[in-house]
Amino acid sequence: MEYRNTPHFIIKKNLQKSKNTGVYFSDVVTPDVLRDVCGLITGQADFTYQYVDNDYHDMFLETSYNKGRIAIMQYRNVVSYISFSEQEIGGRNSSVQSVPTAFNMYYNNSYPQKNLYYYFLNVEGNAETDYQILIYRLMNTIGFVFLNASPTLLQRINAFNSVEDIIFNRKINAGRNRSNNSTFITKSTSSEIEIYGKTYGANKYETSLMCYALANLWQPGQTIKLFEVLEGDLKELPASSLNVINQMGVIDVIPTDMTLEKIIYDKENSLRSPRFVLNLFNKLGNKHCALCNCEIPELIQGAHIWPVSAIKKAPALSLEQCLEYALDGENGLWLCENHHKMFDEGMLNFDHNGHLLLRNGIERRHMKFIDEITKYDVLPDEFLTGRFLWYLSQRTA
Ligand SMILES: [Zn+2]
DSSP, X not given: OOOEEEEEEEEEOOOTTHHHHOOOHHHHSOHXXXXXXXXXXXXXXXXXXXXXXXXXXXXXXXXXXXTTSEEEEEEETEEEEEEXXXXXXXXXXXXXXXXXXXXXXXXXXXXXXXEEEEEOOSOBSOTTOHHHHHHHHXXXXXXXXXXXXXXXXXXXXXXXXXXXXXXXXXHHHHHHOGGGOOEEEEEOTTOOEEEEEEOSTTHHHHHHHHHHHHHHHOOTTOOEEEEEEOOTTOOOSOHHHHHHHHHHOOEEXXXXXXXXXXXXXXXXXXXXXXXXXXXXXXXXXXXXXXTTOOOOGGGEEEEESSOHXXXXXXXXXXXXXXXXHHHOGGGEEEEEHHHHHHHHTTSEEEOTTOBEEEOTTOOHHHHHHHHHHOOOSBOOGGGOOHHHHHHHHHHHO
């Protein structure tokens, strides 16, 4: 890179759909905006700039439209990647889309003197929803510096300081709006950190960002697995994101298509199906025992209502039907290891109103213990869907 005494910006002027929308990046990131950015980064008032077409390329920009909503600024021997917000914030995914792309470009460039910034354009809408704050904190965790967080945001953005910190905050966020969830982070009963993420559509951006942040916070001895939830012939994460994850080198990426699910189904009756777990997350929210509300993720398992071993023995079912039942989130509950074992052993069950039933003849001293560890004697109404009750009838048939 040539040494520059005056800050110099290079900006791709086309967005992906500029020809159709008539909105060009050069209309959004104007010289006035660049002046502000320049001052914030360098303290200098003088700068030069050029808007370039798609076919322009150099050591920082490839031949393309403006992926990542970025400007490149060169000053002395330092290159700065500046990613710009949307002007309308609030759409859950639109504001996240360009961020992993900008990060991928930054991360993949081997030039050593580089910085990564984020700049809020004059935004309309609420830039400070719980979801947005989560995203900003993830961005901060992977190294984005916010140039003008104040005055756009009232609260300070802090990086996450541990994997547990992310899991905990994700949980708070998820609790408010479960239906919005697409990426779940938890720990397995073998204490591995697990990410369940959709890897297509807008969700791929969120999943990428979560992975980068978790990889950044990885500690020796930790295992992190990303279960990519593939649907139909939809693809894995974009190659550029997978490439970054692989270079970070601490996340095992496991594509989970139906072929993998068939193998798991053939081999075992139990808990190893990523899709079943994901479907339980979608129905029930984060891991918590339905009977004692234990929230320690390492102790919580996905319990089948109609057990896989029984599904396998059911007459006249095709493999496809069996798999559907085995993977259906309606055919399950979160239970802690104690309650799951008691459920599987037949010590406890549920009637069709969701009331807890205990087997006759349990020793009194055990009854006392069960009583002590069991907080609820009825399942929440929302669990008791038609399909759930059908699985329950299959269990007791
Ligand atoms: Zn429990």
